[in-house]
Amino acid sequence: MVKKAKSARTKNPAKSSRRAPAAKAAKRALPAQAPASPTVAKKDHTVTLTDNLSGKSFTYKVLDGTVGPEVIDIRSLYADTGMFTYDPGFTSTASCESQITYIDGDAGVLMYRGYPIEEIVETCDFLDTCYLLMNGELPNAAEKKKFNYDITHHSMVHEQLAQFYRGFRRDAHPMAVMCGVVGGLAAFYHDSTDITDARQRTVASYRMIAKMPTIAAWAYKYSIGQPFIYPTNEMRFAENFLHMMFATPCERYDVSPVIAKAMDRILILHADHEQNASTSTVRLSGSSDANPFACIAAGIASLWGPAHGGANEAVLKMLAEIGDKKNIPDFIKSVKEKKAKLMGFGHRVYKNFDPRAKVMARTCHEVLDELGKHDDPMLALAVELEKIALNDPYFIDRKLYPNVDFYSGIIFRAMGIPVSMFTPLFAVARTVGWVSQWNEMISDPGKRIGRPRQLYNGQTIRKIPGLKK
Ligand code: ACO
Numbered sequence: 001m002v003k004k005a006k007s008a009r010t011k012n013p014a015k016s017s018r019r020a021p022a023a024k025a026a027k028r029a030l031p032a033q034a035p036a037s038p039t040v041a042k043k044d045h046t047v048t049l050t051d052n053l054s055g056k057s058f059t060y061k062v063l064d065g066t067v068g069p070e071v072i073d074i075r076s077l078y079a080d081t082g083m084f085t086y087d088p089g090f091t092s093t094a095s096c097e098s099q100i101t102y103i104d105g106d107a108g109v110l111m112y113r114g115y116p117i118e119e120i121v122e123t124c125d126f127l128d129t130c131y132l133l134m135n136g137e138l139p140n141a142a143e144k145k146k147f148n149y150d151i152t153h154h155s156m157v158h159e160q161l162a163q164f165y166r167g168f169r170r171d172a173h174p175m176a177v178m179c180g181v182v183g184g185l186a187a188f189y190h191d192s193t194d195i196t197d198a199r200q201r202t203v204a205s206y207r208m209i210a211k212m213p214t215i216a217a218w219a220y221k222y223s224i225g226q227p228f229i230y231p232t233n234e235m236r237f238a239e240n241f242l243h244m245m246f247a248t249p250c251e252r253y254d255v256s257p258v259i260a261k262a263m264d265r266i267l268i269l270h271a272d273h274e275q276n277a278s279t280s281t282v283r284l285s286g287s288s289d290a291n292p293f294a295c296i297a298a299g300i301a302s303l304w305g306p307a308h309g310g311a312n313e314a315v316l317k318m319l320a321e322i323g324d325k326k327n328i329p330d331f332i333k334s335v336k337e338k339k340a341k342l343m344g345f346g347h348r349v350y351k352n353f354d355p356r357a358k359v360m361a362r363t364c365h366e367v368l369d370e371l372g373k374h375d376d377p378m379l380a381l382a383v384e385l386e387k388i389a390l391n392d393p394y395f396i397d398r399k400l401y402p403n404v405d406f407y408s409g410i411i412f413r414a415m416g417i418p419v420s421m422f423t424p425l426f427a428v429a430r431t432v433g434w435v436s437q438w439n440e441m442i443s444d445p446g447k448r449i450g451r452p453r454q455l456y457n458g459q460t461i462r463k464i465p466g467l468k469k
Helices: 022-028 077-081 117-123 126-135 141-152 161-165 174-187 198-224 237-246 257-269 277-286 292-303 311-322 325-336 355-370 377-390 393-397 405-415 419-443
Strands: 040-050 057-064 101-104 109-112
Touching: 057 077, 109 117, 109 126, 109 355, 117 257, 117 355, 126 141, 126 237, 126 257, 126 419, 141 198, 161 174, 161 198, 174 198, 174 292, 174 419, 198 237, 198 292, 198 419, 237 257, 257 355, 257 405, 257 419, 277 292, 277 419, 292 419, 311 325, 311 377, 311 405, 311 419, 325 377, 325 393, 355 405, 377 393, 377 405, 405 419
Parallel strands: none
Antiparallel strands: 040 057, 101 109
8 A cells, every 4th residue: 555645754845946056057057048037926826726635725826938828836745745746748747947949739839939930941041940949049140150160060070989880780770879879979079078067068069969960871871881971061951961861982962952951941840849758858867967968869769769759750651551542441440449550640739730740741742843753652642641530530539630740751751861760860950959958957057856756556565575584
């Protein structure tokens, strides 16, 4: 039987929250620091919780952000009541304050630093988006020039890192290689692992944004036994990545501007997505003051799962298994019987539509037009599957709509990107989100180590059988 705590064993965590001294806080602050947190406790708005067994009531403040649902500040709940909250999957729990990305899942809204994603993809390139996510504002001309220069000039990796790859089997999944190589960056870049130094944090962040395409492209090159292609400084970010993927020392690879633009847009769409599984993993890892390279490697590991960044790979696998339009009804039946999942559909937050999916569907048509592959049978199958699912009460009732990954796999396939590289590409894009969120957390003077509680359902205390007294 589970014994309930009779009284709280710690003092009020809200009151005991350690505030860093001003000097430490200043050192932690980012060079281009976002404005102070606008979170406020709404005057007179509180929530009272009543324990129906003891009849005791406890009152909690309601905090209000700039937009979105209010939150009940329960930091002193355990101290007050001796009870924890239970919220597996964090469906009702805000784990942090943030000023980076906002999603309204019911309205299908996604904003980076207040700018709607639809406007960003029309007016910004990926590096503008990176600057925006990291610094809170879009760059002016001088800032853009400097940022582009800085990222471009961090894209090469330590030459000895190339040896690292040789330790992996050729048939290793590129995500396995990326987990290892990115974690290993801490062994090469000692001068950017002091997380209390804002300058070192910025350098580490730039390094990861800049090197991730090189690391991902090299994971691919290694898997097919081709020589690594080094980054080219006169190329833009997306173009450079495609070049490192497809050029060889003996053959030029001219990147089509339409394809480079599509890739740039895909990177923007995946750049950040507030407190998703991989980002929360990065924050939780970083909350122990672990070095940034280790934290991003942890994010890559989380992203790998098919319920997250592995979904576009799973979409193509699913379409291949369905094989033909005539098999769609049987597949839908098996989904309803919970024998299969409609991959690329559904989202924890978006319950109306995923705004990224709309841009992605448009990009898909543009890319297939450019490549003359509009009669791709997989696209036809995906369009038909989407149409059927969107009109089926099973999916309508559960608010299941295509997410960003439903079409991205078809685009990547048309571009010649192998399926195993889909998730690494996502990691290339999401790195800026991870480092921005990590920096925001480290800059917060009220940061504490992340340490969830549990509802223990195991054995109560007992003796090992046969143990002599
Ligand atoms: N296919 C079929 N049924 C689904 C799907 C799906 N893709 N997604 C959810 N459902 C069903 C569930 O079975 C459940 O049905 P029930 O009420 O009869 O039990 C209901 O819809 C609610 O689903 P939950 O599992 O509670 O939704 P949750 O928010 O936990 O999961 C998730 C979200 C993981 C994204 C889920 O929808 C899923 O696995 N989708 C497929 C994988 C995918 O595309 N992931 C990419 C997400 S986007 C990204 O990471 C970039």
